[in-house]
Every structure is written in C-alpha cells, then in structure tokens.
Amino acid sequence: xxxxxxxxxxxxxxxxxxxxxxxxxxxxxxxxxxxxxxxxxxxxxxxxxxxxxxxxxxxxxxxxxxxxxxxxxxxxxxxxxxxxxxxxxxxxxxxxxxxxxxxxxxxxxxxxxxxxxxxxxxxxx
Amino acid sequence: xxxxxxxxxxxxxxxxxxxxxxxxxxxxxxxxxxxxxxxxxxxxxxxxxxxxxxxxxxxxxxxxxxxxxxxxxxxxxxxxxxxxxxxxxxxxxxxxxxxxxxxxxxxxxxxxxxxxxxxxxxxxxxxxxxxxxxxxxxxxxxxxxxxxxxxxxxxxxxxxxxxxxxxxxxxxxxxxxxxxxxxxxxxxxxxxxxxxxxxxxxxxxxxxxxxxxxxxxxxxxxxxxxxxxxxxxxxxxxxxxxxxxxxxxxxxxxxxxxxxxxxxxxxxxxxxxxxxxxxxxxxxxxxxxxxxxxxxxxxxxxxxxxxxxxxxxxxxxxxxxxxxxxxxxxxxxxxxxxxxxxxxxxxxxxxxxxxxxxxxxxxxxxxxxxxxxxxxxxxxxxxxxxxxxxxxxxxxxxxxxxxxxxxxxxxxxxxxxxxxxxxxxxxxxxxxxxxxxxxxxxxxxxxxxxxxxxxxxxxxxxxxxxxxxxxxxxxxxxxxxxxxxxxxxxxxxxxxxxxxxxxxxxxxxxxxxxxxxxxxxxxxxxxxxxxxxxxxxxxxxxxxxxxxxxxxxxxxxx
Numbered sequence: 001x002x003x004x005x006x007x008x009x010x011x012x013x014x015x016x017x018x019x020x021x022x023x024x025x026x027x028x029x030x031x032x033x034x035x036x037x038x039x040x041x042x043x044x045x046x047x048x049x050x051x052x053x054x055x056x057x058x059x060x061x062x063x064x065x066x067x068x069x070x071x072x073x074x075x076x077x078x079x080x081x082x083x084x085x086x087x088x089x090x091x092x093x094x095x096x097x098x099x100x101x102x103x104x105x106x107x108x109x110x111x112x113x114x115x116x117x118x119x120x121x122x123x124x125x
Numbered sequence: 126x127x128x129x130x131x132x133x134x135x136x137x138x139x140x141x142x143x144x145x146x147x148x149x150x151x152x153x154x155x156x157x158x159x160x161x162x163x164x165x166x167x168x169x170x171x172x173x174x175x176x177x178x179x180x181x182x183x184x185x186x187x188x189x190x191x192x193x194x195x196x197x198x199x200x201x202x203x204x205x206x207x208x209x210x211x212x213x214x215x216x217x218x219x220x221x222x223x224x225x226x227x228x229x230x231x232x233x234x235x236x237x238x239x240x241x242x243x244x245x246x247x248x249x250x251x252x253x254x255x256x257x258x259x260x261x262x263x264x265x266x267x268x269x270x271x272x273x274x275x276x277x278x279x280x281x282x283x284x285x286x287x288x289x290x291x292x293x294x295x296x297x298x299x300x301x302x303x304x305x306x307x308x309x310x311x312x313x314x315x316x317x318x319x320x321x322x323x324x325x326x327x328x329x330x331x332x333x334x335x336x337x338x339x340x341x342x343x344x345x346x347x348x349x350x351x352x353x354x355x356x357x358x359x360x361x362x363x364x365x366x367x368x369x370x371x372x373x374x375x376x377x378x379x380x381x382x383x384x385x386x387x388x389x390x391x392x393x394x395x396x397x398x399x400x401x402x403x404x405x406x407x408x409x410x411x412x413x414x415x416x417x418x419x420x421x422x423x424x425x426x427x428x429x430x431x432x433x434x435x436x437x438x439x440x441x442x443x444x445x446x447x448x449x450x451x452x453x454x455x456x457x458x459x460x461x462x463x464x465x466x467x468x469x470x471x472x473x474x475x476x477x478x479x480x481x482x483x484x485x486x487x488x489x490x491x492x493x494x495x496x497x498x499x500x501x502x503x504x505x506x507x508x509x510x511x512x513x514x515x516x517x518x519x520x521x522x523x524x525x526x527x528x529x530x531x532x533x534x535x536x537x538x539x540x541x542x543x544x545x546x547x548x549x550x551x552x553x554x555x556x557x558x559x560x561x562x563x564x565x566x567x568x569x570x571x572x573x574x575x576x577x578x579x580x581x582x583x584x585x586x587x588x589x590x591x592x593x594x595x596x597x598x599x600x601x602x603x604x605x606x607x608x609x610x611x612x613x614x615x616x617x618x619x620x621x622x623x624x625x626x627x628x629x630x631x632x633x634x635x636x637x638x639x640x641x642x643x644x645x646x647x648x649x650x651x652x653x654x655x656x657x658x659x660x661x662x663x664x665x666x667x668x669x670x671x672x673x674x675x676x677x678x679x680x681x682x683x
Contacts, residue, residue, distance in 0.1 A: 012472050018479050025488065056468060085471040086515065089575045090529075106475035107511035110482035 004122050007031040007048035009039035009065065010083065011057050015106070019052065022111040026119065036060025040068055043075055050122050052114075053100070055084040055091055066098035079121040083114075137185040140174050143167075144189030151286075152197055154373070154392065157278035158267045160194060160207065160257065163392035164373060165282035168253065169290020172215040172245055176295065177230060180216060187212040203264035210256020214283065217252060218245030231295060232358065234418065238411030242404050246287045254280035278389060281396045288403045289366055296359040313356055320348035320364055327382065328375035339382035342398060349402060353409035361410045365403045372399065460527060467518040471511060478507040509646070516648035520631070523655045530573045530659050534683050537568045537577070537609055538601045544581045545599075551589055558596030568601045570609045570680040572660040577680065580653045580664075584613050584676045587649065591674070592617035608662065608679040615675075620668040628666060629654040 006028045010016040013034070020030045031046055033039040037059040043051065051069075055062035062082060069075045082095040082103045092103045101121050104114055147166040156162040171186045191208030199207060222228040226240030258276040261267045267275055305313060323344045325331050345368065352361045375381040376391045383395040481504040483489050485497060492500065522528045538561075545559055552559060570577075588597045595616030604610035620628060627633045632647035657664045661681045668674035 012476075014476050015472065015479070018476060018483075021489075022483065085468055085475060086518070107471050107478060107508075107515075111479045112482065112486055112488075 003027060003029045005029045005046065005048045006050050006052060007042050008052045009033045009057060010054045011035060018111060022115050026115050036065045039065050048078060050118055051078055051080045052118060053080050053082050055082055063094055063098060066100060070099050081118055136178055137182055140182050140185030141189045143170050144186055145193055148189060148193040157389045158261065158271050158275040159197060160199065160261060161275045161279035163278055163282045163396045165286040166290050168214060168283040168286035172218050172287055173291045173294035175215045175219040183212050183216060186215060200264040200266060203260040203266050206260025207257040210253040214249045214253035218249035221245060235411040235415045238407055242288065242407060246284050250280050250283035250287065253283050278393060281393060284400055285396050288400065289369055292358055292362040293366055296362060313360060316348050316351045323348065324371045328372055328380055330380055342382055345402060349406045350409060353406045354413055357414060358410050361406050365406060369399055456525060460525060463518060463521045467514050470514045474507055474511045478504060481507060513646045516646060516652060519652050520648055532571050532573055534569055534571055535574050537570050537611055537680065538563050540574060540577055541581060541599060541601065541611065544578055544585060548585050548589060555589065557589060557592055560596055560598035562598065562600040564602050566603055568609050569683040571683050572680045576656045576660060580656050583649050583653050588613055588615040588617065604679055607682045609682045610677055610679045613676045614673060616673045619670040619672055619674055621670055625666060625668060
C-alpha cells in the first residue's frame with residue numbers, strides 16, 4: 001500500500017510533533033503547517049490524502065481553511081478531520097456544515113485513537 | 126470726520142427748522158402775553174432730539190427758540206434769556222432721565238416712564254417757564270400783574286409738549302416694529318371708534334342739550350385706559366395726540382366743556398385736563414408694559430430652565446449608558462479571558478495526556494509495570510485537570526448568561542439510549558447492569574438536546590463511579606404538571622443525609638465523598654442543575670447511604 005500523505009495544521013508545535021510521531025509510526029507520510037495560510041499552501045503544493053485541521057489557528061482559522069477547500073473542486077474531496085481543545089457544539093456543527101468528516105477533542109481522545117479514526121477515513125483511497 | 130460733522134450740522138438744521146415752525150404755530154394759539162402759549166410741541170421735539178441724538182444738538186434748540194421769540198417781538202436780551210431757558214429745559218430733562226432712570230433710547234420699565242413724566246415733564250419745564258417769564262419781565266416786556274398767568278401758561282404748554290411729543294417721536298420713529306394681528310387690529314379700531322364717538326359727543330356736542338356737560342369728559346378715560354391696557358405706548362400716545370388735536374381745535378372754535386372767555390383761558394383748563402389724562406394713560410401703559418416684560422422674562426426663564434433640565438437629564442442618561450457599555454465591555458473581556466485561559470490550559474494538558482497514553486500503549490518504548498502504574502495515575506490526573514478546566518469554562522459561561530439554549534423537540538428515551546451506548550464499556554468493566562424501563566407513552570420533550578445529553582452523561586458517569594456492584598436503572602415517564610421525568614437510580618454508596626441539600630451547590634464536596642472519590646471537582650452537579658433550570662426543568666436527588674441514590678430530572682413535555 002502506498003504511504004498515505006497526511007497534512008497536520010496545528011499551531012502548537014509540541015502537539016504537532018506528537019501527532020507527527022504517532023502518524024509516522026502508523027506508516028504515514030506527514031506534512032505540517034503552523035497556520036491556516038500555510039495549511040492552504042501545503043494543500044495546493046502537495047495535495048494530501050487527508051487533513052488533520054486544528055480549529056483555532058493564526059492567520060486563517062480552521063473554518064476559513066474549510067471554506068477554501070470546499071470552494072475548490074481540486075480539494076473539496078480531501079477528507080478533513082477537525083481538532084479542537086474544547087467540545088463546543090457550535091464549532092462542531094460549523095465544521096460538519098463546512099464538510100469536515102469528524103470533529104475530535106484533543107483532551108478527550110488519545111493520539112492513538114485520533115490516528116485510527118484518521119486512517120478509517122482514507123481506507124477507500 | 127467731515128461727513129460726521131456734516132450730518133451733525135444737518136441734524137442741527139432739521140432740529141432748528143422743526144423747532145422754529147412748530148413754535149411759530151404754537152404761538153398762534155392766543156399766546157399769553159404774546160409768548161407763553163399752551164400749545165407748545167417744540168419742548169417735546171427738543172427733548173426727543175436730545176434723547177435720541179445726544180446733548181450736542183443744543184445749538185439747534187437755542188437758535189430756534191431765540192429766533193422765534195425775536196421775530197415775535199421780544200427784546201434782544203429777553204429772546205436770549207428765553208432761548209437759554211428753552212435750551213436748558215430739554216438738556217436737564219434728558220440728563221435727569223439718564224441719571225436717575227437709566228434711560229437710553231426707549232422706555233424699558235415703569236420707573237423710566239414715571240421719571241420721564243415727573244422729571245422731564247413737570248420738573249424740567251419749570252426752568253423754561255421761569256427763565257422765559259423772568260426774561261420778559263426784566264426786559265420790561267410784561268407787567269408783574271400777568272407774571273403768574275404767563276408762567277403757568279408757559280409751564281403747562283411745555284409739560285404737554287413733552288408728555289405728548291417725546292413718546293410720540295420715540296415710539297413712532299420705530300414704526301417698522303409694529304405688528305398687529307387681525308384680532309388686535311379689529312379691537313384697536315373699535316377702541317379708536319369709541320374715542321372718536323366720545324370726542325364727537327363731548328367736543329362736537331352732536332347729541333345736543335342734555336349731553337353737554339363738563340363732567341362727560343371722564344368718558345374719555347375709557348378708551349384711553351383700554352388702549353393703555355391692550356395696545357401699549359404707541360397706540361396710547363397716538364390717542365392722546367388725537368385727543369389733544371381734536372380738543373384744541375374744538376375749544377378754538379368755541380365748542381366743548383373747556384370754552385371760557387378767552388382762548389388762552391380755555392386752553393389752561395384744557396391742558397390741565399390733558400396733562401392729567403395723558404400722565405394717567407402713560408403710567409398705566411408703563412405698568413402693563415412692566416407686567417408683560419415680567420411675564421416674558423418668566424417664560425424665557427422657564428424655557429431656559431427646561432433646556433437646562435433636559436441637558437442634565439440627557440447627560441445623566443448618557444453616563445448611565447456609558448456605564449452600561451463599560452460593564453458589557455468588562456464582561457466581554459472577562460469572558461474572552463476565561464475562554465483564552467481555558468484554551469491555553471487545555472493545550473498542554475492534551476500534550477501531557479497524549480504522551481502518557483502513548484507511553485502506556487508500550488509501542489514507543491518499554492515501560493515496566495511500576496512505571497506503568499505511575500504513568501496511568503498521571504494520566505488520570507491530566508484527565509481530571511482537563512475536566513476541571515472545561516467545567517470552569519462551562520460554569521463561567523452559564524453564570525454570565527452567555528450560554529445559548531436552543532430548544533427543540535426530541536425523544537428523551539432515544540437520547541438516553543444514545544448516551545448509554547457511550548457508557549456501556551465503562552459499566553461492563555465494573556460488571557454493572559443497565560436496566561431501562563420505558564413506558565409506551567410518548568417521551569417527547571422541548572429542551573436543548575446537547576445540554577440534555579451533557580446532563581445525562583454527567584449523572585450516569587457519577588452513578589457508575591459511585592456504584593461498586595449491582596446496576597443502574599433508568600425510568601422515563603410522564604410526571605405531573607406537564608413534565609417528562611427521567612429517573613437514574615443506582616445501587617451505590619449513597620449520599621450522606623447532611624449533604625443531600627447541598628449536592629447541587631457550586632464546589633460542594635462532602636468530606637465523605639472526598640475520601641471515597643478524589644476525582645470530583647464539585648462542579649458537575651452544579652452545572653447539571655444550572656443547565657436543567659435553564660431549560661425550564663428541575664433536578665432532584667433522593668438517597669440512602671450504602672443503598673443508593675436516585676436522581677430525577679424533569680424536562681418540559683411537548
């Protein structure tokens with residue numbers, strides 16, 4: 001199987017590294033971005049198989065990134081899993097409305113579970 | 126400078142001409158001793174000119190008076206003496222009015238009217254009468270036997286001239302300011318008509334014998350007082366002048382109550398009457414004018430007061446609004462701060478939790494059993510901390526009223542079953558059984574579905590936590606007063622009787638509970654109660670130690 005290409009957009013560097021470690025361990029190729037704009041650039045340049053997207057981000061937040069992806073036919077099919085530190089119904093609903101596959105709360109879900117969720121969305125690939 | 130001097134000479138010239146001509150006319154009214162006439166407009170014209178244009182115009186008066194008398198046949202020095210007296214009279218009159226009543230160029234109050242009548246009218250005229258009569262006497266123009274008669278005629282003529290012509294000139298020189306409404310005009314015409322009729326009766330003697338009587342002159346007070354009360358100085362002065370002209374012409378032609386043997390004698394009585402009636406009318410006009418001014422000032426004062434009060438009130442409202450805005454800003458800042466702090470706190474907790482769970486999984490290096498035990502304790506700590514921060518954030522947003530309750534209709538049983546799914550594995554670990562009792566009746570409620578889930582999860586989590594063996598039973602049913610109730614009953618440790626009234630309080634932790642369950646933060650039940658109440662429901666608990674607890678939540682039925 002080809003290594004799935006996964007983009008993590010997360011502004012907290014230690015958290016980013018942690019997810020990177022787990023994803024690499026699971027056999028993924030990991031791309032990373034520290035803010036929304038960089039995230040969009042990476043999507044354009046590298047066309048990832050899945051995006052792990054933090055909601056609260058500098059420059060462009062997660063909702064704006066989702067909007068961008070939705071508006072571009074080249075990227076609207078990339079599955080996105082949103083990450084947030086808080087379980088807020090409004091945010092969850094907005095992410096789903098903007099096309100996110102799932103919404104995970106970082107403090108509630110262990111990284112291993114995050115990864116297994118993520119991999120479940122790229123199986124058909 | 127030259128133009129100023131030019132206009133000065135023009136003014137003097139005009140004054141001289143006016144004085145000379147009116148004096149010549151006045152002297153034609155059967156002047157006593159040839160010089161003291163009872164009809165003497167020049168005294169009024171002179172004073173009005175001084176009041177309006179200043180003392181500097183005196184040469185015009187002197188020249189007019191001197192020449193008129195000289196031409197009439199007065200000896201040279203007598204003419205100089207009479208001219209001096211006639212000049213001093215308006216100068217003194219104007220000075221006294223300015224000095225004692227603060228007169229500028231129009232009558233402002235009653236004091237100025239009274240000052241004008243007595244200081245400029247009756248008092249100053251004494252000078253001219255005395256100067257003139259004495260000059261005539263000392264130059265041999267009159268005999269001592271007619272001195273008093275001459276003096277009286279002179280004085281009365283001057284008083285009348287001042288009383289009639291000064292207000293006339295001062296008020297009617299500002300004709301443009303006059304404005305009468307239609308009603309006022311009609312009323313004024315009626316008044317003037319009445320005056321005219323009375324003049325016809327008294328001086329024209331048109332009604333014949335029974336109505337020819339000197340006492341009828343009192344009728345004249347009626348229209349004059351009417352004018353004084355209703356139309357002010359201008360109209361009253363106009364009436365006095367008209368009356369004066371009519372009465373003089375009538376008396377000259379031998380009609381009316383003042384006719385005596387000679388015209389001069391007739392005019393003495395007529396002018397005494399005219400002095401009384403014009404003074405009276407002017408004083409009444411002054412009083413009315415004063416009242417009007419007071420009223421106007423009061424109205425103005427009231428308006429100003431009203432404006433001030435309004436301004437104050439507005440300022441007060443503004444400051445209140447500002448205060449409110451400030452409070453809202455503070456609240457928002459606080460909310461932002463709480464939200465920010467929560468995010469900042471939760472991110473490292475997620476990191477700690479993540480790595481601990483990775484270590485415990487054993488995939489990232491070997492961990493022996495002791496270390497593993499410690500790590501799992503750390504993991505629990507991190508989880509507790511995350512829960513605490515989240516609960517604090519929720520509490521803060523509920524308490525500050527920033528939580529949004531979105532009510533919708535849903536089936537409480539369905540939601541309960543969904544929540545139970547999440548807890549199944551947790552219960553199985555402790556070998557606890559879930560028993561769900563559902564009646565056939567509808568269990569639809571109107572509430573916020575997310576918060577209902579949160580509350581149920583909270584209560585169920587507690588029930589599992591505090592129950593060692595047995596199970597938890599759930600009953601959904603209709604309760605009284607339009608509620609659907611859900612009962613969550615466990616077979617756990619129960620709650621101490623003393624603690625029951627407080628379990629829904631903020632940060633309430635029983636000492637008993639604390640020893641048994643260290644991961645409670647005292648917020649869960651408090652948040653549950655706030656949420657249920659926000660949704661219009663209630664939450665209660667019944668419990669017996671070592672037997673179990675039953676939480677009952679009531680939510681509004683559809």
